[in-house]
Amino acid sequence: MKHNFYLQPLAFAVLVALGSPAAQADDGQLEKVTITGAGDKLGVGLLQQQDGARARSDVNKAALEKQSPTSNIYQGINMLPGVNASSQDNSGMFGGALTIRGFNSDQIGVTINGVPVNDSGSYAVYPQEFVDLENLCQGSVTQGSSDTDAPHMGASGGNMSFVTCDPEKERRVRIAQSLGSNSLQRTYIRGDTGLFADGKARAFMSYSHSEVDKWKGAGGMKRDHIDTGVRYDFSGGYINASVLYNRQLGNAFGTPTLQQLQQTGYNFDNSTSFAPGHLPPQFGTTQKETGPTPAYYQLQQNPFENVIAKVDAVLKLSADTRIKIQPYFWYGYGGGTSQQTQAENGFLNPATHTNTASKDLNGDGDTLDTIVVNGSSITRTRRPGITITMEQSLGNHLLQAGVWYERAQHIQTGQESLTNADGSPSDPWMRSNLLTRPDGSLYQYRDWETISTATQLFAIGTFNFLDDRLSFNAGLRTPQIKRDFTNHANEGCSGKTACPAAYDYTINKTYRETLPSFGARYFLTPKQQMFFNITKNYRAVPNYAYSGSNGNVQVINGQVVLVNDVQPETSVNTDLGYRWQGDLLTFSGSLFNVDFRNRQASSYDPITQKSVNINAGDVHTWGGELELGTVPVKGWSAYASLTSNHSEIKNNLDWKNNGTVTPLLLQGNDFPLTPRWMAALSLQYAPGAWYVRTDVKHTGKQFATLANDEVVPEYTTVDLDAGYRFGNMGVLKNPTLKLNVSNMFNTSYRIPTSSKVNAADTVRYNLGAPRSASVTMQVDF
Helix, strand or coil, X not given: CCCCCCHHHHHHHHHHHCCCCCCCCCCCCCCCCCCCCCCCXXXXXXXXXXXCCCCEEEEEHHHHCCCCCCCCHHHHCCCCCCEEEEECCCCCCCCEEEEEXXXXXXXXXXXXXXXXXXXXXXXXXXXXXXXXXXXXXXXXXXXXXXXXXXXXXXXCCEEEEEEECCCCCCCEEEEEEEEECCCEEEEEEEEECCCECCCCXXXXXXXXXXXXXXXXXXXXXXXXXXXXXXXXXXXXXXXXXXXXXXXXXXXXXXXCEHHHHHHHCCCCCCECCCCCCCCCCCCCCCCECCCCCCCEHHHCECCEEEEEEEEEEEEEEECCEEEEEEEEEEEEEEEEXXXXXXXXXXXXXXXXXXXXXXXXXXXXXXXCCEEEEEEEEEEEEEEEEEEEEEEEEECCEEEEEEEEEEEXXXXXXXXXEEECCCCCECCCCCCCCECECCCCCECCCCEEEEEEEEEEEEEEEEEEECCCCEEEEEEEEEEEEEEEEEECCCCCCCCCCCCHHHCCEEEEEEEECCEEEEEEEEEEECCEEEEEEEEEEEECCCHHHHCCXXXXXXXXXXXXXXXXXXXXXXXXXXXXXEEEECCCEEXXXXXXXXXXXXXXXXXXXXXXXXXXEEECCCEEEEEEEEEEEECCECCEEEEEEEEEEEEEECCCEEEEECCEEEEECCCCCECCCCCCEEEEEEEEECCCCEEXXXXXXXXXXXXXXXXXXXXXCCEEXXXXXXXXXXXXXXXXXXXXXXXXXXXXXXXXXXXXXXXXXXXXXXXEEEECCCCEEEEEEEEEC
16 A cells, blocks of 8 residues: 655645636626535535534535535545545445444434435445435534434434435526546536425426446446425425435446455456356256356446435424424335356255255256356335424423334345356346246345334423523433344355255344433533533344344254344443634534443455344443634635544454354454544635635544454545636526546555454455546536
8 A cells, every 4th residue: 555645635735725816707706505605604614613512513515515526425524523434436426434433334323304314224324325416405423422313223323414405496407517537427407496386385306317437447337316305385384395316237346355455456356357258058067167256347236226205394383382294215226246156956945944956057958067147135125204203492491302113124135147148147136037946936045024113202301591501401212123034045055054044934123222311511601612412322233133144043953043132232422522613713622432332343245245243342432523614714714623533342252253163352452443543624715706625634544353453554635626607608607617636646545345353354445546537517597
């Protein structure tokens, strides 16, 4: 890995911002959603003034709209304190990874317009699927403490929320076209109706089509996205509805181990050739196809389609009472496909619970062969839910109480299909031409159905005293989730012997907890405040903990028995902070402490497509976070954040791997994927019709394993954003040209795909993409 000295990117950032100014447009003023951020309290848009009792950071539209239009939500919040985000490529279209205070993304509750979007089974988050950046107005991160009314069962490390913009009040059509590195092309169009129905209603709809090639290897990503919104205001409240639709299909990046990276170089990726290809069928001859190594890129694809629908109805029942009714529906279908081999004598035999049934796959008349096939990891989710909240004002005090309910049907299958002669899948969506067993049923290397029924009661009281200088809040929530996990007998056994996957079995588990929170905020002066918060968080056990491959169930006397009852993860987060909110400068700093119980280390292997749940016991995390922002001064504004984070494993671990128990001395080690230091600097110069902004992010050393025997080196990246708004040209309004440059200094770095137990557990990495650039032309009508 190569690393740049800190002074090089910082010096370059200053030089860029001090560059010769371009000609300014005559009017020099921008509208409400201008690219310069004029009129924002803090010019960079990465820090907003708060008066709550929790550590919280925000990013608003002034910052989001300057990023590349293809960016995902992780990239939008990467500069905030505590946030360690990465993407598989600079466009953001392939997804990414994120930790906050060392919490992985599957330990952080994420909502889009109030809808929970973590996977209902594993709590995983796929940031590229949810929303187009142009339609996003606000992103918020609550580090460490989950909100009392948040609709989450897997948020032991805080939550993130993202809100799309309301429809515009003026009629408008906006068109944008982007071109960039790696054959990036994107078309975006949005239409706003403006006010209608006597000025009470407004609506919008947008559509985008994006394509980009991978920066290494063959293949790319195609994405089609639709966002819609309708708002209706009336004297007693309002109704706000949105539907977000996404469909994408692309090739996965190769994920090398450290050894492969050292041997093959930084551009290691999946094979571009299917050689040696399929063998000519020969009756009576044992033929074993192996396929290319690494896997063929056309057999490494990620199709996915999802819909997020939400309605907010806010009704004012009296001068001091209102009710919020928020029904939603989440639908998703897709997953990942991969190159696999299938033995003709390796199909499930239901009578013996072994993979010994035979079927001719290549048409040579025997069942002696092993064939390269297209395997899949498909998930289908249907997830309706509703939150109802009552609010009662009592003078300057506020009482809130409500209920959240959700029922998620989560079907996870693993079909296979034959490939075409060139190795390509006949249907990457795995809806047709699927392999069947000798009895006609579908082949499945997994076949699970999980019904997760979640309920939560919550109550919050906020009490203000001393003319609002002193504020207390107390909250209580009681999350409960009932998981009905059904395994339908499948081919998930690794050999010819029986294992739990080959049996029909059902596990019903209910998890419940009582989670209190308390916070206080006190204004020392009108510009200075102190805050304190303590919150208990909770993460119910993910559904894959009860799969036949996870080691928690075993076959005893012909019956599948739960032998290891995985415990839910809990944490207690404490924040003590100080804020200064002046006319020119806003500062926020906090010290935090987190005590975990039953810390779950979720490990996912992208090659085998299997998730493993490891209980790492107790973990202690502590540190501090600082952020500072300025208002624009003669066009200049800045934002900086600093994070110090220490995460210590408190006990040793007996690791069970393939039936062997290995004692591991972990006590005192750092928990993996927790950089000890992170720092970010955003510097912007926006004198009028044009702007230039540079973002510098330094991520300190971290570990890839619980054993701390594989290190992820520190790295620094620098991005540059610039834009110019031309004057109106007849019917063309606000024509704007934007430039986005990512990883300007070609920093090489690597991020583990997930934490592992030790180096022998095969750590795989996503690699940082080299420098890329895009140009966007946007115009309104």
